[in-house]
Amino acid sequence: MKYIHGTTEFHIEEECVLSLGKFDGLHRGHETLLEHMMEQKNKGCATVLFTFAIPPRPGRINEVQKVLTTNEEKVAICEEQGIDYLIEYPFTKEVMTMEPEAFIEMLASSMKIRGIVVGTDFHFGHNRRGDYHLLEIYAKKLHYELKVIDKVQYENRDISSTFIREEVEKGNMEKVKYLLGYDYFVExxxxxxxxxxxxxxGIPTINIIPPENKLLPPFGVYVCDVVVGDKTYHxxxxxxxKPTIEGVNPVAVExxxxxxxxxxxxxxVRVCFRSRERSEMKFESLEALKQQLEQDIAYGRFYVQQH
Ligand SMILES: Cc1cc2nc3c(=O)[nH]c(=O)nc-3n(C[C@H](O)[C@H](O)[C@H](O)COP(=O)(O)O)c2cc1C
Ligand SMILES: Nc1ncnc2c1ncn2[C@@H]1O[C@H](COP(=O)(O)OP(=O)(O)OP(=O)(O)O)[C@@H](O)[C@H]1O
Known part of the structure; x- marks a missing residue:
């Protein structure tokens, strides 16, 4: 896969099928889009995901924007999914104010578009004026096929990255798994x-420090799977x-x-969160912590047996 980023100058020679959006955490809604793209790939088109590198909002420059997938993870996931080109286009002032017609022309001058796949709510261009109706008009002019996908829903709400981030923040990991199609993980x-x-x-553990911009579920204890190479452990x-342990401990997954x-x-390693057990607590003594850890392990083993 080619990862094109940090430049507005790019050219793809092959005929391609394209999808556009933020794609933070590929989820079950995106899955339907990808299926259509793969059908086109089987007919000889290169698959292209077009996303924007959105800078932090003014006044929030120092605030880290938390994401479901870091750039590194997104590159790995796209590769696994069979995407041929991942484009992260700089979101400059010119791009922000570009009229949707000019945006489509820009895309068409950078690649031979044979197909575009978007959800019904996809908007683009200055003031988000462009939508799938405009893409339909250009389909005839530029000779591409447009596929518009109805939004996949869960409990009467469109599945979206925003929805999933809210559920991760609540620690609802089973629901998150349903929305994503796979366990939410940290590497x-x-x-x-x-x-x-x-x-x-007397309880050995492995420690990892998650990337700063990775969205974490609330502090607490989770039944998980750990992926090491091609092996998975519970x-x-x-x-x-670790508030029980003196000193300032960094945020970690242990x-x-x-x-x-x-x-x-x-x-x-990849730690996949399956289910939340309890909140992290400050214990009176290491002995009390140890007793609780033994209960946590028993709880985890039981959960794994039952699911
Ligand atoms: C399942 C599990 C639950 C834990 N729960 C807590 C907790 O509630 N409060 C806390 O202070 N530390 C908790 N810890 C962290 C322990 O304090 C930690 O295992 C111990 O300090 C060893 O840390 P080290 O690897 O840095 O030596 C937990 C660890 C595990 C594996
Ligand atoms: N639930 C869904 N069903 C079908 N298509 C979807 C779904 N969610 C997003 N899409 C489509 O996938 C593309 C990328 O969507 P994008 O990642 O920008 O939005 P999102 O998942 O709704 O997240 P956010 O909450 O950040 O808006 C768009 O074309 C969008 O319409």
Whole structure:
């Protein structure tokens, strides 16, 4: 896959099928779009996802925008899904004020568009004036086929990245899985913690520090799957900063993998959140924490057996 970013100058020689939008966390709504794109791919078109690199709003320059998928994850997911080109187009003042007609012309001058796939609510161009009706008018002129997808819903609400971010923030991980089509996950390289887990508490854990802009579920304990290479293990994870342990601890995801004693330091792992058990708490003593951890592990094992 080619990842085109940081430039407004690009040219794709092949005939292509295109979809446009933000695509934060590919979800079950996007899935329908992708299926149509893959049908075109089978007929010889290259698949192109066109997204914008939206800068932070003025006055919020120092605020980190939390996302379901970081750029690195998006690149990996797009590659897995069979996307040939991921374009992250700079959202400059000129682009922001570009009339939708000029935007379509710009796209058509950069690639040979044979198909466009969008949802019914897709809007683009200055003041979001462009919509699928305008794309339909240009379909005849520019000789592409337009496919407009009805919005996939859940409980009478359109599935969207906004909807999913709200549910992640509430810790509703089963619902998030349904909306995404897969477990919500965090990736990171296993680092050294204080090593109290194995030595003091008798419960070994792996620690990862999530990327700063990765949206996390609320601090607390989650039944999870841990993916290491091509293997998946069950475990129980704490998201938070371990208030029982003295000092300032960074926000981390710390996981006890069941029946596992290999050394994972320096390895990249993916922690997939399956279900929230409880909030993170400050315990009176390490002994009290240890007792709770044992209960958490028992809870996690039971959950895994039942689901
Ligand atoms: C399932 C699980 C639940 C945890 N719950 C809490 C908690 O509620 N409060 C807390 O202060 N630490 C909690 N922790 C973190 C422990 O304090 C941590 O395992 C211990 O401090 C070892 O950290 P280390 O790897 O940095 O040595 C939890 C850890 C796990 C694996
Ligand atoms: N539930 C859905 N069903 C069908 N198509 C969808 C669905 N959600 C988004 N799309 C389409 O996918 C493309 C990308 O959507 P985009 O990621 O920008 O929006 P979104 O998922 O609704 O998120 P946000 O909440 O950020 O607006 C658009 O063409 C959009 O219309």
């Amino acid at each position: 990171g390289v296993v680092i050294h913690g204080r090593e109290m887990g194995a030595k003091v508490l 475990g129980i994870a704490d998201v938070g900063c 996981t006890n993998i069941f029946d596992f004693n290999e050394n994972l330091y320096g390895k990249k």
